[in-house]
Amino acid sequence: MVNGVLLEARGVSFAYPGGPKVIDNLSLSLSGRQSIGVVGANGAGKSTLLLLLAGALKPNSGEIVFAEAGRAPVNPATTPGRIGLAFQNPDDQLFLPSVSEDVAFGPRNQGLAATEVQERVTTALEETGIGHLARRPPFQLSGGEKRTAALASILSLQPAVLLLDEPTASLDPLARRRAMRLLASLEPLKIITSHDLDMIWDTCQQVVVLKQGRILTTGATQDIFTQPELLGEAGLEPPLRLQGCPRCGVAYSPPFAADLAGEGVAAVSV
Ligand SMILES: Nc1ncnc2c1ncn2[C@@H]1O[C@H](COP(=O)(O)OP(=O)(O)O)[C@@H](O)[C@H]1O
Ligand SMILES: [Mg+2]
Numbered sequence: 001m002v003n004g005v006l007l008e009a010r011g012v013s014f015a016y017p018g019g020p021k022v023i024d025n026l027s028l029s030l031s032g033r034q035s036i037g038v039v040g041a042n043g044a045g046k047s048t049l050l051l052l053l054a055g056a057l058k059p060n061s062g063e064i065v066f067a068e069a070g071r072a073p074v075n076p077a078t079t080p081g082r083i084g085l086a087f088q089n090p091d092d093q094l095f096l097p098s099v100s101e102d103v104a105f106g107p108r109n110q111g112l113a114a115t116e117v118q119e120r121v122t123t124a125l126e127e128t129g130i131g132h133l134a135r136r137p138p139f140q141l142s143g144g145e146k147r148t149a150a151l152a153s154i155l156s157l158q159p160a161v162l163l164l165d166e167p168t169a170s171l172d173p174l175a176r177r178r179a180m181r182l183l184a185s186l187e188p189l190k191i192i193t194s195h196d197l198d199m200i201w202d203t204c205q206q207v208v209v210l211k212q213g214r215i216l217t218t219g220a221t222q223d224i225f226t227q228p229e230l231l232g233e234a235g236l237e238p239p240l241r242l243q244g245c246p247r248c249g250v251a252y253s254p255p256f257a258a259d260l261a262g263e264g265v266a267a268v269s270v
Contacts (some may be wrong), residue, residue: 040210041235081157144175
């Protein structure tokens with residue numbers, strides 16, 4: 001593990017019990033801050049990779065090491081909350097009678113003092129802009145609100161790395177925009193999976209393209225997403241904005257996240 005690398009997968013393979021390999025000899029170093037996208041077709045192994053990186057699943061071979069664990073294999077018990085995973089379905093993350101109790105759950109579980117827990121809750125709710133939802137039961141919230149509440153429940157643990165599994169799935173356009181703006185405002189290194197390549201284009205400087213549990217390629221988002229054949233090989237299509245307007249034929253090309261490049265920009269290598 002070279003200096004500056006926060007999380008590193010070394011030759012990781014994984015199969016669910018009785019099933020085929022879904023992650024196949026995968027190596028990846030994650031460093032810097034800002035965001036790295038993980039894209040791939042359904043079943044490519046995106047969610048499994050995040051579960052492995054979070055230490056929720058153990059590799060069958062290879063290892064995933066975390067700088068904060070003294071470069072030892074990642075283990076949620078030794079560095080609780082430092083690698084935060086937002087599940088694809090926020091209902092899997094929220095289970096208490098109110099949003100504030102869900103957000104307090106992690107810090108309380110770590111044995112923090114009541115005043116510190118309260119501070120963490122207030123900060124996480126402020127950061128995500130959902131202070132007004134604090135007393136609401138999570139099951140009554142909209143999809144976008146649930147996602148934000150789930151994110152707040154992870155941020156209250158003050159993670160060094162945020163793993164976000166399809167954070168804009170099933171959101172309407174406004175909620176999707178709001179979620180993207182929120183993600184961009186968050187400090188930790190973010191790994192974001194999606195097959196919404198437009199969202200990844202707007203939020204991630206670097207991408208990893210997964211195909212059947214292997215890394216097909218990795219590089220700057222703008223370089224990778226402008227290669228339709230490469231994307232096609234991964235079962236993906238270029239971002240909609242690059243597909244040209246059927247009426248005027250003009251491709252829409254908005255400002256790109258790589259324009260933010262500079263000191264400490266996210267980096268990925270295999
Ligand atoms: N809990 C599970 N048990 C068995 N197989 C699973 C489980 N979760 C996912 N898989 C399989 O692992 C493969 C990768 O799935 P997943 O990581 O969810 O891909 P993605 O997130 O890219 O759609 C798929 O073939 C899927 O069917
Ligand atoms: Mg998935």
